[in-house]
Amino acid sequence: MLSFNSLDLVLGGNELFDNISFTIHQNQKIGLVGVNGSGKTSLFKIITKQIEVDPSCFSHSPDLRISYLAQEVKSSDKKAIDYVISGDYELVKIMEQITIAEKNEQFELVASLYEQYSILDGYSANSKAQKLMNGLGFKETDFNKSLNEFSGGWRVRLNLAKTLMQPSDLLLLDEPTNHLDLDAILWLANWIKHFKGALILISHDRDFLDDCVSFIAHLDASRIDLYKGNFSQFEVLRSMKLAEIKSNYEKQQREIEHMKTFITRFKAKATKAKQAQSRVKSLERMKLIIPAHIKSPFKFSITASDKTSNPLMVFKEAGLGYTSPVISNLELSISPGDRIGLLGSNGAGKSTLIKSIVGELSVLKGEKEIGKNTNIGYFSQHQVDDLDLSISAFEHIQKLDITKDEKQIRNYLGSFNFKGEKVSDRVNLFSGGEKARLAFAIIAYKKPNLLIMDEPT
Template sequence: MLNFKNISLRRGTRVLFREASLIIHKGQKVGLTGANGVGKSSLFAMLRNELHADEGEFSMPPNLEIAHVAQETPALDCAAIDYVIDGDQELRRLQRQLKQAELDGDGIKLAELHGALEHIGGYTAEARASRLMKGLGFSAEQENHPVNSFSGGWRMRLNLAQALMCRSDVLLLDEPTNHLDLDAVIWLQDWLTKYPGTLLLISHDRDFLDAITDHIVHIEQNKAEIYTGNYSAFERMRAEKLAQQQSAYQRQQREIAHIQSFVNRFKAKATKAKQAQSRIKSLERMELIAQAHVDSPFGFTFAKPEKLPNPLLKIDEATIGYGDNIIINQASLSISPGDRIGLLGPNGAGKSSLIKVLAGEMTALGGEVQTAEALNIGYFAQHQLEQLRLEESPLWHLQKLDNQATEKDLRNFLGGFDFRGDKVNDPVGPFSGGEKARLVLALLVYQNPNLLLLDEPTNHLDLEMRHALSVALQEYEGAIVLVSHDRHLLRSVTDQLILVADGAAEPFDGDLDDYRNWLSERKREPDEAVTETQPAVSRKDQRKQEAERRKRLKPLMDALKKAEQQVERYHRQQQQLEQQLADPTVYDDDNKERLKQLLAQKSDVDRDLEQAEADWMEAEEQLEQAE
């Protein structure tokens, strides 16, 4: 149990939050939300004893094993899989002791240590580490590559795998999906839903939060409050709370205006002076209700493109790759104004390479690429953040695009991306990843493109900015091609999916849930090796067979999904009732009726949960038999 009692936390002179009181129980999965800079990562630092509360008291049981993802990866030459196994510190400790016992020739100690290794699953550690690495996108061959041979993004995946390898009581994850593709995000989501310990998760991916969390701690306006339920439930409760707060604020403002009017009229009259003074004291004693701050700091739209030729861009039987390495063969795609295309596919299948060919940053090895004369591409990719001039300001970058615009107009435009006041003149170098991403998006929007090519645009963006981007893209009149691990953005923006896999780029007949099922089937299927007893099947026929199989299994998959949701719902209800029954005051004599009601509800929910779990197991068994 993590107990926060009247906690106040500051960074320098700035208060992050004050008087926060909340309890996180064993096994709960808690999402931390709030704008960038409100104190989410500082709260993690406090849990790791790297930062201490300025006021209040934090307590937790002794000897808890807390795991977190390291932000730096040493340039080691050890094998990647050994680095991941290092996350299981107890295993490594027993292995060191075993080595020493062998040197000492201590047979009794050796037998004792082998028993301890057996108990903690030490002999399956390499297999566990291999499964983690595979889930996060590493190939079997990469397991034995040295750590220092991987790029920064892949090293972050290794750090994540190392944290998951730890048999922790508490797991702290700060934006774990930032360096992952959609496949790895889906795998990590499934892993975390089964994690038995207490999870604290910072994420700006609402679908990810929805699927995993059962509580939300939201930080805003220097307050940290806990809500029961996932992110969608939190949004509903917060909206209701803000509506009530706004109503109370408006009522109080009317009351203040009425009292102030009386004071202004009568404070100079001797006969009314005492009443006026009484009302002045009443105003002083009144605890002011803050106006509900629900406005997003972001407000921007894409202007209507000057020209919208049809088609904007077309590739015909294009071969995409590097030298002799062909990634996609004979890809054909025609993009017209209004198209909303999402690219799906496993890591390394060629999604980014396809976008680079469309953007003109990479030349196709074969085939034809036709572009309209009036084509104006807006291309967003992570490497563009590195091309910002670090010593220059957001205003300078915008002025380089349009030196005829007035500073006032440019400041107003940048304000829509939450660059205000002195921030517009600050050098870009110290900006966070999210601020740099916002600036690149601002520069892209300003150029009024008629084709947007977006390769993971939401990395480092908080929930408010993701929502603003989603709204702006929905109203955009040009064409969009999008690669993103943010399923909410894909769902809300795209209406056509293309699957890039197995050397092809072809329309995907299904939605994101079908894609998840496709990934699961793909992992279960044996390698596509052609044997004498199994004749070769063309990729086209394979895809047709897979589509038919998905269609045949869809009713069973839907039934399984529904059963899973029922189990999750009753499990959440059970946790809520257990939390209420854990309150000592409920057993007071005055609360006998409430106790009786809670126990009756608990009995009903326990029964419903047992039935839902039986339905779930039956649905899973039927699906396995059908497959």
């Protein structure tokens, strides 16, 4: 169906793939995992021809239908329901041809086109699009709104619905649960289970991967290994593999040391010289086992402000919303040390509450009191989108504090796993995960004592 053969790829001076080969078969559902910057999104871009590689290294069936979830949705006056339906490109093409043929009174052609329209299941397209939108949290009143009326997060949901609308043999989903609430994630997992086609899924959500895939493709050290099973099973199999490599490596090192000792001791003795020479040749022919290397997970800490307030923030009988209250009579006190998880269905007011806490919305009724020393740090996808792609991670931190020298800034970025040349690379070369990590590093540098995180993973 689709295969890579001895693929090499270097981007921005970084080697992403070194002689990787693997094949994707019909109906396989594969989770693509690896650390940030290992090449997951780049692999998608090769499949979708956004990155060109040697044709001998990548091939697929000529009639393979690929549906790819893009992360950006441009503003438009197009109705939401029409935008979702436009994912079925062949159907839209037939609809456009029908409009032209009817206008030109080409009635025989119109009849032929309607036959094709029926074969493509065009009569149920509107119903299918509505079901996709409902599953992803849209209300019936949203169907005829223009794209301009939706926030960035909701546009991403529309893009996901459009991607699912497209008939495909291979579905590529890159972090599809971004901007989805729990209900929408559960709905999407169920949709994927019933999808009759192959899937490659990039996700940091372990439970979502467990629900959706039966194979794991692991990118590590510029290579890729395919494991049968979901993510939890992959972790067990990989641990066993690493343990076996470690054991074999240590055994070989003991054997090498024993042979070297024998050679050193007996090479000058006539009675043992032949045996010593034999061991020298054995060492030269020996295929060395590469030691297992596990990248250590980095750890970071957020240094809180020197001063704080208790409570940090209080809402009293507060009405929160844009023009009319979505949340009424709110009584909430946030104190140092609190750990609060925010759950709720679409429209329950999660975004409204967060925007009211960070000051993007004013309270409509009641009171909001902020502590004198309250320092808010707010992480969301908007902070990631607002990064300056033309400058480096080093320059982002330097702009926050011009008093720090290079060593201090590098040490700080190193605590967020930005090391070596990565510190000086322009942000446009970063993966999505690396951008999110940088946005978080910027927030942490400001030493917040009230941290608000909207879908941080």
